[in-house]
Amino acid sequence: MSQCDGEAGGWKADLALALRLADRADGITLARFRAADLRVDRKPDRTPVTDADTATEDALRAVLAAERPGHAVVGEERGGSVDAGRGWVIDPIDGTKNYSRGVPVWASLIALVSDGDPVVGVVSAPALGRRWWASAGGGAWASDASGGEPRRLAVSGVHELADACLSTTELSSWAERGELDRYLDLVARCWVVRAFGDFWQHMLVAEGAIDVAIDAEANAWDLAAVQLVVTEAGGRFTDLTGADGFTGGSGMSSNGPLHAPSLAVLRG
Template sequence: MSSPVCLPSISKELLADLTIAHQLADLADVLTSEKFQTLGLKIETKPDLTPVTEVDRGVERILRDHLLSALPDDAVIGEEFPNTGNSNRSWVIDPIDGTKNYVRGVPVWATLIALLIDGEPVIGVVSAPALNRRWWAAKSGGAFVGSVDHSGFIGKQIKVSKVTNLSDASLSISDLGTDPTSKYAAGFGALTNQVWRTRGYGDFWQHCLVAEGAIDLAAEPQVALWDLAPLAIIVEEAGGRFSGLNAVRGPDQGTALSSNGALHEAALKAINA
């Protein structure tokens, strides 16, 4: 049985932007998949001691070129190159979220693409070709997941879980707070003691699992806008909540907590106690 075609009930303008976001993801998937698990991959270390590959830069360059051609007036914010443009419409790109996984041959990595209008995410696409999964959302149009083989608008709508007690909740933390100097180490420890189950799915995947209802909470103590921009709208359009660990809504707080909504306040209280 084939998956249904999911065309969100959104404006023609927003649908056009979502179409472009899918096109960008298609372009990225070709290059990232081609280079994954190949010998001789060029890897450098950035000033923040995180790895960057020739593929990270190559993908971002291709996506920037495509946006410049299709939407020359839009601004672009990316992980690997300086910001360009001056517009209330900003595309946010993480060419490979999970670069450490990518270089080690672990299939949990993705290209993250979002459109922000006046700082608010209105389009989000996360494409993980090694997992054959793509998640997407548009403002007021719902959140969806499909396969990379059927990219575009073929998939199913997703919803967060209905778990209401921390004692029944499944939590993922990207950094388990083992660094005793971390501001949130004690808080993460307290939260893990209150939930049913804790795992470290990490990066984009944990927030997508929240959106799908597979887990109930995901937290990150240090993260950038491009790591989160599409995830925020995907989680919210699936019925959840997305904020910084400071409780401020949005993907630009430098930290992150995604949840099914019902558990959000209790999780924040535990983390910040």
């Protein structure tokens, strides 16, 4: 993967570390992807976890313990908390259901948070040959396995829901919230609707390929890195109450102009 030469100076060393962590994650996840002996278990919430999930998080934690011993770490598989100061938020494999079934849409998500705000974010999807990253004030960037210079990202300029492309993750999440009718109302107002899901839909918003992406239910490690990439690409990221941030239990990214109209429909 190409690296970034356009990061903000204040976060340059931390972004370089995050990109190296992504390289480490890619090496582990790709080696186990579609492996005949991949071990898949279920966590208490019935979501799957593979031996690659735990091995990746453990490896990243080991690097951080050596290189940033004063930083807290929170990860999907090993827990932890980042309450104040600087800390890392890690999802070793976002899209484990896809990973466990041999579908190549999954990624490792790595974010550095300072006083509650993401300041470095990397989303690495090696089976897709794609990587996205951002630093506070340094813009959002993407590269692919074919090489070439990193590409700076910018969200779309669509201003009307009737012209918008919308994506979500799972309809069952909306049903569980008792808000499926409201989501379907939003669907009816948009031009085209797809279900790219998880990290990918938010990266497509950052690229300007789609306009609105929604996770009705999500955890902090699902959202911290993608929030920064979207906002540094010129978009907006909130939870479904409209509050900025990645800790509200849901996530919505947009190109900006479509954010308030979409939230208004979802609120009924």
